[in-house]
Amino acid sequence: MGKITKLPAYNCIFFRSGHCIHEEAMNPGLDPEKQCHVLMELENRYDHLLTQADIFDLTSEQVQRIWAGRFGEIVSWEMFCDIYVPESAEDDRCHRLFGSACTNRFSRCPGICPLYIAKRPQKDIES
Numbered sequence: 001m002g003k004i005t006k007l008p009a010y011n012c013i014f015f016r017s018g019h020c021i022h023e024e025a026m027n028p029g030l031d032p033e034k035q036c037h038v039l040m041e042l043e044n045r046y047d048h049l050l051t052q053a054d055i056f057d058l059t060s061e062q063v064q065r066i067w068a069g070r071f072g073e074i075v076s077w078e079m080f081c082d083i084y085v086p087e088s089a090e091d092d093r094c095h096r097l098f099g100s101a102c103t104n105r106f107s108r109c110p111g112i113c114p115l116y117i118a119k120r121p122q123k124d125i126e127s
């Protein structure tokens with residue numbers, strides 16, 4: 001008897017480059033392990049700066065100036081992530097981002113499952 005294989009789920013709304021983001025779509029940000037570590041790194045650095053701003057009683061303008069001076073020009077996605085892929089030539093956000101999570105950190109979709117929801121066809125604006 002032949003082996004039964006699941007149908008591929010390319011058309012599922014939770015399918016991202018072979019991975020299933022159902023968990024993140026239901027509970028955004030719940031699992032810190034699944035979040036983009038570049039965004040987390042920047043968030044940590046910004047939080048640290050805000051703590052210092054509190055201690056030294058800095059204004060928000062001073063904080064923004066310090067941030068731009070320290071990180072504004074040197075921070076790039078590639079500095080923190082080896083598998084970063086830009087969204088497009090005009091948009092340097094990572095193609096693997098879903099909200100603040102990294103789609104690459106989710107399990108691979110094994111094929112159509114009970115949670116499968118098909119994408120709706122795009123409406124034709126001419127009709």
Ligand code: SF4
Pocket residue numbers: 035036037038039077081082083084085094095096097098101102103104
């Ligand atoms: S691949 Fe992209 S989304 Fe994932 S951690 Fe790297 S920069 Fe973040």
Ligand code: SF4
Pocket residue numbers: 009012013014015016019020021022108109110111112113114115116117
């Ligand atoms: S078919 Fe199931 S496992 Fe695959 S992406 Fe959709 S919800 Fe996730």
